[in-house]
Amino acid sequence: MDIYRAHVLVCGGTGCSSSGSATLIERFEQKIAENGLEKEVKVIRTGCFGLCEAGPVVIVYPDGTFYSRVKPENVDEIVTEHLLKGRKVEHLVYTDHATKEQNAEKALEDINFYKHQMRIALRNCGVIDPENIDEYLAMDGYRALEKALTSMTREEVIDEVLKSGLRGRGGAGFPTGKKWQFAYNSVSDQKFVACNADEGDPGAFMDRSILEGDPHAVIEAMAIAGYAIGASIGYIYVRAEYPIAVKRLQVAIGQAEEYGLLGDNILGTGFNFHLYIRLGAGAFVCGEETALMHSIEGKRGEPTTRPPFPAVKGLFEKPTMLNNVETYANIAQIILKGADWYSSIGTEKSKGTKVFALGGKINNTGLVEVPMGTTLRTVIYEVGGGCPNGKKFKAVQTGGPSGGCLPESLLDTPVDYDNLIAAGSMMGSGGMIVMDEDNCMVDIARFYLEFIVDESCGKCTPCRVGTKRMLEILNRIVEGKGEEGDIEKLEELATTIKSTALCGLGQTAPNPVLSTLRFFRDEYEAHIKEKRCPAHHCQKLLQYVITDKCRGCTACARVCPAGAITGEVKQQHVIDPKKCLKCGACMEKCRFGAIIKI
Amino acid sequence: MKSLAELEAIRKATLSRINVRTDEKGDTTRVVIGMATCGIAAGARPVMLSFMDEIQKRQLAHVTVSQTGCVGMCRLEPMVDVILPGKEKVTYVHVKPEMVPRIVAEHIVNGRPVEEYTIGAAENA
Numbered sequence: 087m088d089i090y091r092a093h094v095l096v097c098g099g100t101g102c103s104s105s106g107s108a109t110l111i112e113r114f115e116q117k118i119a120e121n122g123l124e125k126e127v128k129v130i131r132t133g134c135f136g137l138c139e140a141g142p143v144v145i146v147y148p149d150g151t152f153y154s155r156v157k158p159e160n161v162d163e164i165v166t167e168h169l170l171k172g173r174k175v176e177h178l179v180y181t182d183h184a185t186k187e188q189n190a191e192k193a194l195e196d197i198n199f200y201k202h203q204m205r206i207a208l209r210n211c212g213v214i215d216p217e218n219i220d221e222y223l224a225m226d227g228y229r230a231l232e233k234a235l236t237s238m239t240r241e242e243v244i245d246e247v248l249k250s251g252l253r254g255r256g257g258a259g260f261p262t263g264k265k266w267q268f269a270y271n272s273v274s275d276q277k278f279v280a281c282n283a284d285e286g287d288p289g290a291f292m293d294r295s296i297l298e299g300d301p302h303a304v305i306e307a308m309a310i311a312g313y314a315i316g317a318s319i320g321y322i323y324v325r326a327e328y329p330i331a332v333k334r335l336q337v338a339i340g341q342a343e344e345y346g347l348l349g350d351n352i353l354g355t356g357f358n359f360h361l362y363i364r365l366g367a368g369a370f371v372c373g374e375e376t377a378l379m380h381s382i383e384g385k386r387g388e389p390t391t392r393p394p395f396p397a398v399k400g401l402f403e404k405p406t407m408l409n410n411v412e413t414y415a416n417i418a419q420i421i422l423k424g425a426d427w428y429s430s431i432g433t434e435k436s437k438g439t440k441v442f443a444l445g446g447k448i449n450n451t452g453l454v455e456v457p458m459g460t461t462l463r464t465v466i467y468e469v470g471g472g473c474p475n476g477k478k479f480k481a482v483q484t485g486g487p488s489g490g491c492l493p494e495s496l497l498d499t500p501v502d503y504d505n506l507i508a509a510g511s512m513m514g515s516g517g518m519i520v521m522d523e524d525n526c527m528v529d530i531a532r533f534y535l536e537f538i539v540d541e542s543c544g545k546c547t548p549c550r551v552g553t554k555r556m557l558e559i560l561n562r563i564v565e566g567k568g569e570e571g572d573i574e575k576l577e578e579l580a581t582t583i584k585s586t587a588l589c590g591l592g593q594t595a596p597n598p599v600l601s602t603l604r605f606f607r608d609e610y611e612a613h614i615k616e617k618r619c620p621a622h623h624c625q626k627l628l629q630y631v632i633t634d635k636c637r638g639c640t641a642c643a644r645v646c647p648a649g650a651i652t653g654e655v656k657q658q659h660v661i662d663p664k665k666c667l668k669c670g671a672c673m674e675k676c677r678f679g680a681i682i683k684i
Numbered sequence: 685m686k687s688l689a690e691l692e693a694i695r696k697a698t699l700s701r702i703n704v705r706t707d708e709k710g711d712t713t714r715v716v717i718g719m720a721t722c723g724i725a726a727g728a729r730p731v732m733l734s735f736m737d738e739i740q741k742r743q744l745a746h747v748t749v750s751q752t753g754c755v756g757m758c759r760l761e762p763m764v765d766v767i768l769p770g771k772e773k774v775t776y777v778h779v780k781p782e783m784v785p786r787i788v789a790e791h792i793v794n795g796r797p798v799e800e801y802t803i804g805a806a807e808n809a
Binding site for chain 2: 088089090091092093095125126147148149171172173213214220221223224226228232236345346347349351353354
């Protein structure tokens, strides 16, 4: 282990990997060697920094310079200027969208994006090398496990989690300590601990980033949970679609075993805990706890009724304690810093912080962690930087396919489990998708319902048939074939499905429709009665028209694939609606803003 | 399998290696070496390497080594600034690798600047 004067941290999360961070790492290593700096400067691949929109992200320490959107050809400049001569490459330094400020002299924490955040679950993401257990150890890693095994009884551990007020981060918000207590109370020759890493909500990637950036945090917490409830075997159920997360988990489990932090007689205390990875095949319903456990057992991933709850009869008919990745990521900190510290953060009934995956029409797409009780407005405008291109905010979708859309009037809602439900949505696993004036709310509802129809396992009729019928109605509406009474029919179906479906997936499936009906009923009515899409989004309900701003440059006519545009040079052109394919190519091409959608 | 003591040793050693990334708390000692053309020509690079060596040998957490440009007194290079938390900056001049262990031991570890190597001593001579 050598000391280096400078560390170059390159994000190796999924977002930055897909924008080419692996090539950057190679190039950095090569250039650093060429300049003879290999003994002075170290390149480290970290987990996600959160600001995926600005990726690939590179941070140079000790100064903490934050470079964004780094291309391979920029590497040479960073090495020869910054690392060799100590001069920052100003033009590559991250610029804040809202303030247009560069962070050149500021610490990372002072950028708007990070200022309102509080990182507990993500504390090591983007800070340590996730494939190096020593770095996790240096950040007080496995100290909580030591503390629990050597100085706390099993009851004391459960009590601490209970007192912290931590609630399940998978979405339902069940008190974690209670879950541990139920599993502890069950008597059996064998118990199991399981981790739900089958993150399936569209647009959500919190769990993925935690596993990629700080896998040991989850492993340590699962071992603590195993000690507390009396389980010697743990399973992590992770989607096969997360190859980087799976690989880092494998590496981390191997290292923990080598150090004696997993396996038999951990730290010489006589406690045994073995951890195994099970890969999910990408079915959304397998994120439901009973379906997930059937899948681990090697059976078809279908839900079954509860009770019996998993804490009584779970995996292989034995008591099982199942928590979400993000829930586990909080445990070690709670044990180390105490329940009082944790419960001082957040609101009365929702303690701690929550990680959100910000996506959609927002400037700072990425991963954020804020204390419970932060308002939606702060998350979207201060952290997220608002909607791009000066568009007007319309709604934010929280909770994935089980959640709902909240309009601008509810932006000052403090984010916690109970407030979001009262507002007509839910916390869910933490996806937050922002929509602007160009998004049609009927189409959004249709999108989520289509997802549910695809992912319904088909076991119970309300979900299998009911959601399909709802989708058919919505498809009709967006095509301009909506009829009087459709809204009422949707509402009736939704209520029935909610009260009769077998599992959480079905029971919450109508939520996107219900919440958009609640806040954007006028858009549904405009589609049905006036055959008009107020957002000019639904193709069948809009027309492209050329206004008198047209200078007759003929650019649109040349780009139109259907030959629908006619007109003389320097004369206003006309679009033939019968021939128009509504591809939008003309609107993109027009330099005068003369083409509009009506 | 690692014992508790071994884990603690790994923590300490790794922290001294990665503390360069966590320098936000103001309890860090900074060693800043002039590494412009003049500094490098006068032999700043071996000086920096010996600082890094010495810090590693002693497993000093909360010490960072970084570089800076030319401050204009090229004739005094290699120049090294040592800034202890909450203390005034001390500037050493004409630093050679063999002077480094003493600076680390007396100044960084024990808080007593090595007067005879400082810029004040050089200017008065």
